[in-house]
Amino acid sequence: MATTHFDYLIVGGGMVADSAARGIRELDTSGSIGILSDDVDEPYTRPALSKKLWTDDEFTWDKVPLGTADDTGADIRLRTRATAVRPEAREVDAAGETFSYGKLLLATGGHPVPLPIDDRSGGARALTFRTAEDYRHLRTLSEDVVRIAVVGGGYIGSELAAALVQNGVDTVLIHTGAVLGDAVFPPALAERFEKLFRDAGVEIVAGSKVEAGEADADGVRLVLEGGDEVRADAVVSGLGIDVATGLAEAAGLAVDDGIVVDAQLRSSADGIWAAGDVASYPDRLLGRRRVEHVDNSNEMGRAVGRNLAGAGEPYTHTPYYYSAVFGIRYEAVGTLDSSLDTVEDWIDADHGVVYYLDDDRVVGVLLWNIENARDAARAVLAEADTLTRADLVGRIR
Template sequence: MHHDYDFLIVGGGMVADAAAKGIREQGSEGTIGILGEEPTPPFPRPALSKKLWTDPDFTFDAAAMHTSEETGATFHLGSPVTGVDTEARTATTAAGDTFGYGTLLVATGGRPRRIEGLEPGDRVLYFRDLADYNRLRELAQGRPRVVVVGGGYIGSEIAAALSQHDCEVTVVHPGEVLGDHVFPDALARRFESLFTDAGVRVHGGLKAVGGREDGDTVVVELSDGSSLEADVVVVGLGISPDTDFLPADVARADDGGVRVDERLTTSVPGVLAAGDVAEYPDRILGRRRVEHVDNAGEMGSAVGRIMAGSTETYDHTPMFYSDVLGVGYEAVGTLDASLETVVDERDGGAVVYYLDDQEVRGVLLWDVEVDGGLDQARAVLAEHARPTDASALVGRIG
């Protein structure tokens, strides 16, 4: 079958929702088509590893995004795109359907990184979407043994959530201390203690290098030659940009993401990109690709308005956050524990500055509430400088 839309969005996540609403916000009445590989409409991804596990009063209805109802967009779910012809202005799906477009938005996000031998299935989840949440929630009712591979945002949040549902949880990660790739040593040790105090077994200094299913048991093979047996394995090792379906004339970044300018336009007229997949020129931080919800929402709204005729540029510097086991943090910029850090202790919390030889690169607000703290952090980063005495940063925020 063939369909034509004024605005065609490839990808059915949060960026698609925000973009469709941005198109309407700009006043356009053009037709909107959304091609989603997943079988469900857009849903707030952070809820899948946070509030749906921790807040009994938080419901699916409360989180629903109501994209079609609010924008009139037509969804084609379960429709992975296999190719785009930028000259003919068409996209083709795995089912062989073609979709003509006036303007195309690439909002495909990324695909989870895999471990050889651990194929996704009923007991091996590369946690990413609503179907993964539904399956894991079903499995959690049996209080299974769960191995979580990866100690980043998804891994730590899922491990925390499962530990609060009486599952037997083990986390495997490559660092010496959980979180030590992003937090200074003292905070990383406090972070890990949140998990061990909750009964989570933490195996540091190890990578999962393979695995297999053996009946109802999943075996995870580790880099030291040992292995772990589990009823369920959840893998959270990050994503790779989903861009294989795009032609060569759409310029890529070094990591495979789509390069865009300040108006989120690619190297091909009429083709834009936003969200996890887009490498863009941040006005403060420089070129980067950001895989966080604040960027998805803000960039999605902006790209929708731009598609519908707005002359704006994308000038938002996004934040990111996490909540685990009663502790929450927010941050802007680069959190890299190999950088110099200045820790400003605050009544059990902290403000942490990350510096290189020339400037402050990132700011972390760990378990503190500061009115306007993120905007203050952005202002510090925008100075592109560092004091001669780095300890002078103490007290800058708050």
């Protein structure tokens, strides 16, 4: 078996790989960088796949690739799935080759959760949504068929439903909540959020889970718990991801809802770091957590790249996450959970801040159409032990 050596080897070809390669280059301009990716595209800006590519005519496909190889000199191996990591030998097996490394970064992300249906269409009419190839497939379907079902009411599901209906597709959104967004938003805000979709023409099937069904060349039939059925020409799953920790577990690394890393993003094995969706890290404001959003991919990727190259710096950034549908944009820092107590501070019907409290201590901040306030939200979390409810109203504008 052939062996190829890289000073820095990255397993995973997403946005973390791109930002890590750039972080390496800030300190090491010549060390060899290898990226093993099971994708068919070089690293690209993932949020555009469910947002701007559907809604912004000026955001064209040429803006999607990140230019990782050209900018950093990384050797990117596409369609290359790593199958084993041997920490003591500092080797990774992938696609019939062995890759040896000086430093290893695991940025394996996750795999989209599939639907529990019998897919006789070979993926033509039933798809998950994670990659640029998935976007191209769904885009083609959106132009060729009349009705598409979206399953899942979280970030991806809601964004896809908005994208499809705004592109003239008869769209039905199936989700398990009583009201769209009710797992994260206070009741009145969830009602307003769902109304955006209904007003745009999305058919919403609430309180429903897909239990079975089938897809074939003619369309899809989805069987819901309780026996009701939904029919469409195609279906896309937006049910989130299963975090890809298999390689790390098999290699003996500490795993607990992600690959466990320290403040410098080092795993429990010498010479191996982890970052992005797959990493469970100690956030300086919020405690240990795993974050599946682009800001974390970019910032943690750069930080881990610098540390691979010897910086020895703690990752101190508390990431934010965001979504944009029907002209509204919301951003959040920390924990959003509608079961928590909240303090709502609305400037008007379309602009406001929601604070989420656990035992009267702020643990999350939602910014609804409020720009340039992420640092202010982080400051609230940093000062949470000293703030009263009265301190919160009017604090962020």
